[in-house]
Amino acid sequence: MDLQIAKWGNSLALRIPADYVRRLGIKEGDHVQADLTADGGISIRAAKWDRAAFVRELEKMHDTMPVTESVIEELRRGARY
Structure with a gap:
């Protein structure tokens, strides 16, 4: 999903889509944890x-993403330990 950064006072803000809010079970005033990822991204939970x-x-x-035996074997063959 492509989101836009907006100015909020002296800070920047990111609007969280309503579907994400429902899935996370968060509401206005709740606290979230934000972390920088190794690949330069932001993780918010x-x-x-x-x-x-x-x-x-x-x-x-x-049910929408069944993992068949062939997929599991392919993942195992490509795994790097």
Whole structure:
């Protein structure tokens, strides 16, 4: 998703899309954890991670992204330890 940075006082702000807000289970006033990633990106996550909500989201995606035996073997062959 392509997002736009906007000026907010002396800082810059990023609007979080409503769908992401619902998935994270955050609301106005909640705290989030922001980290810089090794590849120069920014990782933002809810400070209070809802493990049960994450599991429900994974269960929804499970049927749309089946992992077959051939995919697993391909991943193992390409794995670098």
